Amino acid sequence: MAILETQELTYTYSPGTPFEKTAVDHVSLKIDEGEMVGVMGHTGSGKSTLIQHFNGLLRPTSGKVLLDGRDIWADKDKIRDVRFKVGLVFQYPEYQIFEETVYKDIAFGPRNMGLDEAEIKRRVHETANDIGLSEELLERSPFELSGGQKRRVAIAGVMAMEPRVLILDEPTAGLDPAGRDKILEHIKRYHQRTKNTILIVSHSMEDIASFADKILVMSKAKLFCYEETVKVFARADEISQIGLDVPQITRVFGELKRRGLDFGKEVYTVEYARDLLLRRLKEREVR
Amino acid sequence: MLRDITIGQYFPGDSVIHKLDPRFKIVITILYIVMLFSGGNYICLAVGAVFTIGAILLSKIPLKMFVKSVKPLFIFLLITAFINLFFMSRGNVLLHWKFIKITDEGVNTSVFMVVRIVLLIMGSSLLTYTTSPITLTDAIERLLSPLRKIKFPVHELAMMMSIALRFIPTLIEETDKIMSAQKARGAEIDTGSFTTRAKNLISILVPLFISAFRRADELATAMECRCYHGGEGRTRLRQLKSAPRDYIALGVTILFLAGVIVLGRLF
Numbered sequence A: 001m002a003i004l005e006t007q008e009l010t011y012t013y014s015p016g017t018p019f020e021k022t023a024v025d026h027v028s029l030k031i032d033e034g035e036m037v038g039v040m041g042h043t044g045s046g047k048s049t050l051i052q053h054f055n056g057l058l059r060p061t062s063g064k065v066l067l068d069g070r071d072i073w074a075d076k077d078k079i080r081d082v083r084f085k086v087g088l089v090f091q092y093p094e095y096q097i098f099e100e101t102v103y104k105d106i107a108f109g110p111r112n113m114g115l116d117e118a119e120i121k122r123r124v125h126e127t128a129n130d131i132g133l134s135e136e137l138l139e140r141s142p143f144e145l146s147g148g149q150k151r152r153v154a155i156a157g158v159m160a161m162e163p164r165v166l167i168l169d170e171p172t173a174g175l176d177p178a179g180r181d182k183i184l185e186h187i188k189r190y191h192q193r194t195k196n197t198i199l200i201v202s203h204s205m206e207d208i209a210s211f212a213d214k215i216l217v218m219s220k221a222k223l224f225c226y227e228e229t230v231k232v233f234a235r236a237d238e239i240s241q242i243g244l245d246v247p248q249i250t251r252v253f254g255e256l257k258r259r260g261l262d263f264g265k266e267v268y269t270v271e272y273a274r275d276l277l278l279r280r281l282k283e284r285e286v287r
Numbered sequence B: 001m002l003r004d005i006t007i008g009q010y011f012p013g014d015s016v017i018h019k020l021d022p023r024f025k026i027v028i029t030i031l032y033i034v035m036l037f038s039g040g041n042y043i044c045l046a047v048g049a050v051f052t053i054g055a056i057l058l059s060k061i062p063l064k065m066f067v068k069s070v071k072p073l074f075i076f077l078l079i080t081a082f083i084n085l086f087f088m089s090r091g092n093v094l095l096h097w098k099f100i101k102i103t104d105e106g107v108n109t110s111v112f113m114v115v116r117i118v119l120l121i122m123g124s125s126l127l128t129y130t131t132s133p134i135t136l137t138d139a140i141e142r143l144l145s146p147l148r149k150i151k152f153p154v155h156e157l158a159m160m161m162s163i164a165l166r167f168i169p170t171l172i173e174e175t176d177k178i179m180s181a182q183k184a185r186g187a188e189i190d191t192g193s194f195t196t197r198a199k200n201l202i203s204i205l206v207p208l209f210i211s212a213f214r215r216a217d218e219l220a221t222a223m224e225c226r227c228y229h230g231g232e233g234r235t236r237l238r239q240l241k242s243a244p245r246d247y248i249a250l251g252v253t254i255l256f257l258a259g260v261i262v263l264g265r266l267f
Helices: A047-054 A076-085 A102-112 A115-132 A134-138 A145-157 A179-194 A203-207 A230-233 A236-241 A247-256 A269-287 B022-038 B040-061 B063-086 B105-130 B133-150 B154-184 B194-225 B244-266
Strands: A004-012 A021-034 A036-041 A061-067 A085-090 A165-171 A199-200 A212-218 A220-228 B091-097 B099-103
Touching: A021 A047, A021 A061, A021 A179, A021 A199, A021 A220, A036 A047, A036 A203, A047 A165, A047 A199, A076 A085, A085 A145, A085 B154, A102 A115, A102 A134, A102 A145, A115 A134, A115 A145, A115 A179, A145 A165, A145 A179, A199 B244, A203 A247, A203 B063, A212 A230, A220 A230, A230 A236, A236 A247, A247 A269, A247 B091, B022 B040, B022 B105, B022 B133, B022 B244, B040 B105, B040 B244, B063 B099, B063 B105, B099 B105, B105 B133, B133 B154, B154 B194
Parallel strands: A036 A199, A036 A212, A085 A165, A165 A199
Antiparallel strands: A004 A021, A004 A061, A212 A220, B091 B099
């Protein structure tokens, strides 16, 4: 069952001025409940504009956004409820932090939902645990934390609303490799625990490839493709043509295939590549 | 939407007006304002209107943008019109009801004032629409440079102005982003009661201030790294050069101004 759906979604910035620009052009897609979707695209491909439609921050110029089969703009006064169901974490979310303590900042969303104090407390502690923030950090000021920790506080702030769909816009941008791995690891764990739908926007295929069920690629305001991860990587050539990076390991295996060593499968994670190679080597030994 | 603010917005183009030397453009705008306020009758105003429309047509900027520039001041125009309408006691009484008295002179002045202010806004918008903020401050610095003799910090002032102008769009964008982020967390900003909205303002102002200070800090470091030390001995990348068309434009403006003054005396 599709939880999120767009029908011919189109959005134009500053219509009627010299700055007019169509950022999303007739995009139709369906996202199923519980899926982990990677969203890819070049800077300016329209991916950030697209995701801001999913929680009703932007209103389509034309076309529709459906949540659970209902048009989210059918009742304008209910748009806030949509934002609680579809949580959106912006790029560099640490810049939205404003409270005196980590606890209060994470509680901002749940408090806006009108939950009671006990429930807020439960949610703050649970999400802090999910995202790997220790208990003693909760009473500290968010401004004295490290960059990676601040980012996790901000992500927790949205997770604590327990949205059915969680959208993260480049959650790892500007972090060091250790911080990046940590955040991805915690998002993965959150997904396993809650089974909620997750969309992750990223430049880097390496980040997404290992755990996305499906990949959505935007190019020049249009939907380039939206398919299962394997199928997307089967089109590695086209993807590098629109200027996106294909994982290194996929490129290596592409080159191997070109030189006559065909594994018959698309390879996009190092672990999988290792297994394939080991198996091939074993076969040779047997022979 | 915050993005729709047009004050100080620049529309790139290559019309005659765009190409004019910004120093001349500032002087012309000042003369234009004098022209609007020195004429006391409708004929003078009509001449001013012809001048404005001519300049707008030459700039090739859609007329819609000028309508947009007047819009935010609509309330102000309305108040001006009302005050003139009700508080003018001279002239023949057209309507008298209890304490309200409307005279023909009152109607006259209010129409006159509104037209004059609309022209004023349109004309000065034309300056910012066709001149990038950086060239504008450049020109102001050059025009004010004689003041340096009396130890007036002209360069520093211009630098502050250009930095401020440069960061208006950045800060607007930033505010927009923070607002979206807080809205995504369910903050009521455009909706909700006055107190919740006021409370939610904090969630925008705190991050905005933090980021403004961070940017200021980064900018200061970047300037320091490039050995910025004020205006002393500083040369510029783009030299302002005046062309014949600048003198022609100035000449035409002076002609219009003279015409308005003469017409004002005659009628």
